[in-house]
Amino acid sequence: MILGVSVTKSVQWRNATEEFTNVWHFDTAVDMTSQALANNVVSSERGFFGANVNFKKVQVWGPTDGTKQQSQMLLQQDLTGSGSGGTSTVCALETSAVVSWDTGRKNTRGGRIFLRKYLHMGQLAVADEPAAKGNTVLPAGELQRIKDFGAAMKNPSSQNSAPICDKAGRRLPLLTPTVVLPHLHTRQFRR
16 A cells, blocks of 8 residues: 655744645555554654754555545644754755655656655755855765665665655665755745
8 A cells, every 4th residue: 555644844934934845655565554654754854854844744644546535644643843954054945955766767758757855954964055055066974864864765664664656656666776966956835
């Protein structure tokens, strides 16, 4: 069964609270409850996002690979607290790191299709103002931290029972590497 997990977070930006959500899909064919999956995803995200990012709620629903009538909300839970991953330099808050995986599929023009996740980190773990503004390449240590997070999110369960997939349930090819684009990219908050 394919389950969707969304974790809603917020930051203070331009004198307003801006909320944003990261949505992940996992194939839970092997025994995994929605609460355990939510706990694993939230724990990973808390350790990655900056201290200026507040956690608001987590939702789990599914199956996402069936009809709309089959899909149902399995868990809704309010969250408190903030991230602990970035502690040094505040990022330009509409910039995001991009983590991607090659899906092994091609589009109609022959180009590769990637599963991409955009992460409004909030803060870098290193002191680098130009990188935090998206003006230079991210430092090697920060790139590795983002890559490690992406690799952990490929399978957030210690039992290897919930690999990442797209919302239709298509898994990544075996041994697909996690790739991080070297710069922060502008991705505006949705209004």
